[in-house]
Amino acid sequence: MRAIRAASAALLGAAALALTAPTAAAVNNTPYDFNVTPSTVAAGGRVTLTAGGCPSTTTVTSGVFDTVTIPSNGAATATVDRDARPGAVYSVQFNCIGRIGTVDLTIAGGTASPTASPTASSTRTATTAPPQGVRGGVGGSFDDMNAAEIAAGGALVAAAATATVLVVRRRSTSRQH
Helix, strand or coil, X not given: CHHHHHHHHHHHHHHHHHHHXXXXXXXXXXXXXXXXXXXXXXXXXXXXXXXXXXXXXXXXXXXXXXXXXXCCCCEEEEECCCCCXXXXXXXXXXXXXXXXXXXXXXXXXXXXXXXXXXXXXXXXXXXECCCCCCCCCCHHHCCCCCHHHHHHHHHHHHHHHHHHHHHHHHHHHHCCC
């Protein structure tokens, strides 16, 4: 009986691990060194795009900036759209002579605290606004509802609850005096 329970627990654990394992976000199956620097940038910021080793021009596309052409073995800059969603991860696609690589670009969240500049009648020290604390919330960790993930999670919870009930019932019937 113990072997069956151990096998069931191992199977449930493996299923839970398989369903929650992270997937690879950036793919670069090319011999070229595609890179976005920095990998996290504020909306409206600039990024440097490099395509090391590419013998031809490289075309770079993304939903967060205009199409950019990088010269052979070179680099170029792109300006991120000001309306990019903070916390979002955008895919940047490099195309070098038909070989395509993808790199992720994360948009930084939050805003800087404003600083008050001194006026002519005030003293020469600048004051800053008091810190406002952490802006908690969902942020970039929540994208959308996926019915398959919800169903799988519900099935795992139901299986765990059923296993708990069965174990408790079995233990209570064997402990009667």
